Amino acid sequence: TQLLEQSPQFLSIQEGENLTVYCNSSSVFSSLQWYRQEPGEGPVLLVTVVTGGEVKKLKRLTFQFGDARKDSSLHITAAQPGDTGLYLCASLGTSGTYKYIFGTGTRLKVLA
Amino acid sequence: NAGVTQTPKFQVLKTGQSMTLQCAQDMNHEYMSWYRQDPGMGLRLIHYSVGAGITDQGEVPNGYNVSRSTTEDFPLRLLSAAPSQTSVYFCASSYGGGGAKGYTFGSGTRLTVV
Numbered sequence: 001t002q003l004l005e006q007s008p009q010f011l012s013i014q015e016g017e018n019l020t021v022y023c024n025s026s027s028v029f030s031s032l033q034w035y036r037q038e039p040g041e042g043p044v045l046l047v048t049v050v051t052g053g054e055v056k057k058l059k060r061l062t063f064q065f066g067d068a069r070k071d072s073s074l075h076i077t078a079a080q081p082g083d084t085g086l087y088l089c090a091s092l093g094t095s096g097t098y099k100y101i102f103g104t105g106t107r108l109k110v111l112a
Numbered sequence: 113n114a115g116v117t118q119t120p121k122f123q124v125l126k127t128g129q130s131m132t133l134q135c136a137q138d139m140n141h142e143y144m145s146w147y148r149q150d151p152g153m154g155l156r157l158i159h160y161s162v163g164a165g166i167t168d169q170g171e172v173p174n175g176y177n178v179s180r181s182t183t184e185d186f187p188l189r190l191l192s193a194a195p196s197q198t199s200v201y202f203c204a205s206s207y208g209g210g211g212a213k214g215y216t217f218g219s220g221t222r223l224t225v226v
Binding site: 030048097 | 116143145147152153154155156157160168170171202204206211212213214215216217218219220
């Protein structure tokens, strides 16, 4: 079973600070998605990365896919209280299945 | 465009009762999945479907059944509710590659088993 490990598990920072969260696996990803989930809501897709070494930007969020496609990172520049939420990475499992699994999650709190 | 609709939003069951959580999507997505999310944790896959008539088990399938008679609907049945099934349940759908392009989620059903 492919496992997606995220770190850190919790992060509390002041408004304006930068942060990076990580998603790692022992297996190679075919593609990987990042989601943000707010309390009482379902996760919302932020980005898909496919190619090793790929970098995508979404306003103040920068997503990077590792060269070997076994890890990914999400960097937030100048965090704002609106960035508060649970950040999840996700990917299809290996072995030719269609099991779409999620990482353990990083809970971010940005203080004003 | 309604997206993924889950009903009910809240439910309280007694141990041993059965019930069905409803999920419907209007985006003509092939792939649908059910997840549970326990406090402070990520999402765990219960069952998934790659098309009408085709379902398979996820990571935590015990105590749950699914069926997919139409593209639009993917209900989740709890056979005999247990307190360990207290959780928030999310249904999601995807249009291609088994989710390789990401899933669209419903707003969840919060289930409490007493």
